[in-house]
Amino acid sequence: MRLPRITRRRLAVGLLLLLSLIGMGGAAAWLVPLPERLAAPHSVVIEYRDGTPAHVFLAPDERWRILTRARDIDPAYLRALFALEDKRFAWHPGVDPLAVVRAVVSNVTRRRRVSGASTLTMQLVRVLEPRPRTLFSKAIESFRAVQLELRMSKDDILASYLQFVPYGRNVEGVEAASLAYFGHRATHLSPAEIATLLAVPQNPNRRFPTPDNAERLKVARDEVARRLLEELALPLGPEQARVAPGAVLAEVRNTPVPRDLTPFPREAPHAAMWLRTKQPELSRLRTTLDAGTQRLAERLMRDAAADLATKGIHNGVAVVVDHERAEVLALVGSFDFFDVRHGGQIIGFDTPRSPGSALKPVIYAMGIDRGVVLPEHLVADIPESYGGYAPRNFDGRFMGLVRMEYALSQSLNLPFVNLLQRLGVERFLGTLRLAGVESLRSDPGYYGLSAAVGGLEVTPLELAGVYVMLAEDGRSRPLKILDDGKPIAEPRELLSPGAAWLTRRALALRDRPDFPARRQLTGLPAQVHWKTGTSFGHRDAWAAGSGPRHTAVVWLGNMDNSPSVHLVGADAAGPLLFDLLEAVGPRGRASVKEDSVPPPDLTSVEVCAYSGHLPTDACKERRKVYARRSAVPTQPCPYHQRVEVDAKTGLAVSPVCRSGRETETRVYLTWPASIRRWLTEQHRSLPEPPAYAPGCEPGGAEHAPEILSPAEGQVALLIPGMSPEQQEVPLEAEASHDRELTWFVNGKFLGKAKADERMWWTPAVGTHEILVTDDHGLSSRRVLVVRSRP
Numbered sequence: 001m002r003l004p005r006i007t008r009r010r011l012a013v014g015l016l017l018l019l020s021l022i023g024m025g026g027a028a029a030w031l032v033p034l035p036e037r038l039a040a041p042h043s044v045v046i047e048y049r050d051g052t053p054a055h056v057f058l059a060p061d062e063r064w065r066i067l068t069r070a071r072d073i074d075p076a077y078l079r080a081l082f083a084l085e086d087k088r089f090a091w092h093p094g095v096d097p098l099a100v101v102r103a104v105v106s107n108v109t110r111r112r113r114v115s116g117a118s119t120l121t122m123q124l125v126r127v128l129e130p131r132p133r134t135l136f137s138k139a140i141e142s143f144r145a146v147q148l149e150l151r152m153s154k155d156d157i158l159a160s161y162l163q164f165v166p167y168g169r170n171v172e173g174v175e176a177a178s179l180a181y182f183g184h185r186a187t188h189l190s191p192a193e194i195a196t197l198l199a200v201p202q203n204p205n206r207r208f209p210t211p212d213n214a215e216r217l218k219v220a221r222d223e224v225a226r227r228l229l230e231e232l233a234l235p236l237g238p239e240q241a242r243v244a245p246g247a248v249l250a251e252v253r254n255t256p257v258p259r260d261l262t263p264f265p266r267e268a269p270h271a272a273m274w275l276r277t278k279q280p281e282l283s284r285l286r287t288t289l290d291a292g293t294q295r296l297a298e299r300l301m302r303d304a305a306a307d308l309a310t311k312g313i314h315n316g317v318a319v320v321v322d323h324e325r326a327e328v329l330a331l332v333g334s335f336d337f338f339d340v341r342h343g344g345q346i347i348g349f350d351t352p353r354s355p356g357s358a359l360k361p362v363i364y365a366m367g368i369d370r371g372v373v374l375p376e377h378l379v380a381d382i383p384e385s386y387g388g389y390a391p392r393n394f395d396g397r398f399m400g401l402v403r404m405e406y407a408l409s410q411s412l413n414l415p416f417v418n419l420l421q422r423l424g425v426e427r428f429l430g431t432l433r434l435a436g437v438e439s440l441r442s443d444p445g446y447y448g449l450s451a452a453v454g455g456l457e458v459t460p461l462e463l464a465g466v467y468v469m470l471a472e473d474g475r476s477r478p479l480k481i482l483d484d485g486k487p488i489a490e491p492r493e494l495l496s497p498g499a500a501w502l503t504r505r506a507l508a509l510r511d512r513p514d515f516p517a518r519r520q521l522t523g524l525p526a527q528v529h530w531k532t533g534t535s536f537g538h539r540d541a542w543a544a545g546s547g548p549r550h551t552a553v554v555w556l557g558n559m560d561n562s563p564s565v566h567l568v569g570a571d572a573a574g575p576l577l578f579d580l581l582e583a584v585g586p587r588g589r590a591s592v593k594e595d596s597v598p599p600p601d602l603t604s605v606e607v608c609a610y611s612g613h614l615p616t617d618a619c620k621e622r623r624k625v626y627a628r629r630s631a632v633p634t635q636p637c638p639y640h641q642r643v644e645v646d647a648k649t650g651l652a653v654s655p656v657c658r659s660g661r662e663t664e665t666r667v668y669l670t671w672p673a674s675i676r677r678w679l680t681e682q683h684r685s686l687p688e689p690p691a692y693a694p695g696c697e698p699g700g701a702e703h704a705p706e707i708l709s710p711a712e713g714q715v716a717l718l719i720p721g722m723s724p725e726q727q728e729v730p731l732e733a734e735a736s737h738d739r740e741l742t743w744f745v746n747g748k749f750l751g752k753a754k755a756d757e758r759m760w761w762t763p764a765v766g767t768h769e770i771l772v773t774d775d776h777g778l779s780s781r782r783v784l785v786v787r788s789r790p
Contacts (some may be wrong), residue, residue, distance in 0.1 A: 053264075070162065270348065294330040351559075366428065498628045615637055705772050
């Protein structure tokens with residue numbers, strides 16, 4: 001059919017105008033800035049380890065708009081998009097000349113607007129810079145489209161279109177629409193979903209999912225599906241490929257359209273907020289969090305919240321880690337994110353708190369590593385003062401002599417304060433820092449011996465890293481929270497495998513105060529070692545431990561630091577820890593025997609069955625224990641003493657008086673003077689070796705008394721307003737039980753006392769020399785500085 005002359009003239013003018021705009025656009029495209037909205041920030045998406053969204057934040061402009069890459073969208077949707085909207089997207093320069101010719105001919109012939117010839121690039125321009133639908137606006141859109149094509153790649157243009165295409169109200173982009181309409185990502189879409197996502201942008205306000213729009217949306221969707229089937233652009237499944245395409249259309253028509261929006265994922269809110277703050281430059285963060293483990297941990301903590309609230313406990317934190325890979329699987333920051341009254345939005349797992357006794361296992365392992373102690377060693381648990389610091393046990397009682405392993409399982413304080421003093425506080429702190437504890441202050445000397453019992457602060461996430469180190473044979477590496485594709489960091493050995501194994505063995509003992517009462521009936525998960533902790537003043541309750549594959553930490557308390565008598569690690573946090581470890585399960589590695597084989601760096605050594613030290617010839621009963629090959633303690637048993645006695649009188653004799661007597665050798669137990677002194681104060685006594693017969697006192701090499709209090713380098717501080725008589729300093733020394741000690745201060749006689757007794761001195765400000773002399777003339781000196789507290 002021949003077109004009228006006036007029609008041919010309009011067509012020619014339109015084509016000339018288009019060509020002129022394209023020509024001018026090539027020069028101006030580099031001078032005119034790109035649309036500002038291209039740089040608009042996106043919604044931040046926090047993903048679980050499998051890529052499913054865990055939490056989606058609104059973009060700063062209050063829109064749901066997710067950073068999208070074409071490779072993350074179902075390819076079937078992209079094929080349908082090109083077939084419906086822009087068949088020649090791959091090669092046109094922003095404006096499709098063939099589509100323009102077709103549109104001009106069609107519009108002129110029918111004397112009305114039938115087709116706009118808009119490419120995807122032009123549609124993107126229209127979304128970024130809305131304008132009235134005029135010929136002039138069309139010309140600007142064409143220029144902008146050419147500009148985008150010149151300055152952006154096709155992939156970037158397509159990605160921008162997929163991000164900004166409108167879906168009604170404040171929903172933009174295919175990914176956001178798929179989540180809002182169908183509740184899942186756009187990586188896999190059904191034919192009905194593809195048709196829906198293509199139909200809505202044609203008229204978002206009238207097709208946005210609402211009950212009122214449902215019929216219009218259905219009609220539009222079904223029509224899009226019909227057109228796509230005609231173009232062979234709608235995906236056919238294996239079963240559908242064997243039947244007529246009409247069956248696919250019928251399936252689409254029988255699928256209900258969405259009538260409202262699915263709420264965007266808002267799970268793991270504390271972890272999401274924390275990660276967004278730590279990585280503000282990223283719009284999509286793939287984490288190591290496991291959806292099932294996260295939901296399970298949140299449910300367990302939420303179920304416990306109501307009962308704990310009646311006890312004045314309003315905040316709870318849980319951390320779960322796959323200790324084999326050092327990957328964090330769950331992070332619970334508080335019971336209820338929306339409990340603003342009790343600080344529910346504070347990121348609890350990243351908030352430093354006093355760990356109570358939860359770090360004692362590290363001190364225990366370090367002592368074994370350095371050959372200072374063995375699990376079987378007898379250690380003193382008696383009152384002791386360290387320059388004004390006088391630690392006490394949780395129940396206020398003392399046990400006297402206990403095995404080191406027992407001291408750990410019973411969480412006694414004095415043995416660990418003593419052990420930390422021998423190891424050095426800074427060495428202990430250095431190990432914690434290497435294990436990932438970054439909350440510690442760097443001031444030298446800031447922390448004292450109280451660090452052994454909670455006198456520092458760590459976060460639950462940091463404590464999880466420490467227990468991962470114990471579970472992984474003393475090897476530490478940074479906990480991984482973001483799945484950034486980088487290889488797992490090489491571990492650093494901070495403790496020997498043997499020390500870690502012996503520590504786990506002590507922590508697996510179940511005859512202890514923090515054994516959950518209900519677990520006596522229900523049992524414990526296999527192969528679990530754990531430790532609880534309670535901070536001073538009942539402000540923090542902790543439980544940390546590991547199963548075959550998972551390490552978990554539970555913290556309970558109040559973000560306003562208010563105390564509760566129910567904040568006891570064993571009673572409050574412990575049961576939650578076991579529920580958590582049992583729920584996550586061993587997952588393929590449930591062998592209890594696996595941790596029963598000692599590492600090769602341990603060797604079997606013979607020790608005194610009573611003291612745990614290397615046996616002397618006086619030790620009749622002996623046993624085999626494990627110790628590190630390169631760090632076997634060398635101190636001989638100090639408790640058994642072989643004494644030669646007169647067979648008739650039972651009194652001790654020496655070579656100088658042995659002649660003419662019938663003698664025999666007997667073995668006696670002796671205890672340190674500090675233990676004897678404490679027992680005396682408790683009105684208790686122990687059997688002692690016999691005294692020497694008259695004229696039989698031994699000669700030869702003897703040991704001078706060792707001053708125990710005041711300690712070496714101690715500085716005593718006087719409290720203002722309290723009389724010095726109320727602040728007396730105890731004077732104690734280690735010496736044989738039969739010795740009498742004489743004490744002098746600054747050369748002046750103070751008094752005499754037996755080795756089992758304590759002297760008291762009224763302090764005065766200044767530097768003082770303290771001298772102790774026994775009745776054999778042997779002496780020791782110590783300097784004590786006394787200051788007035790400001």
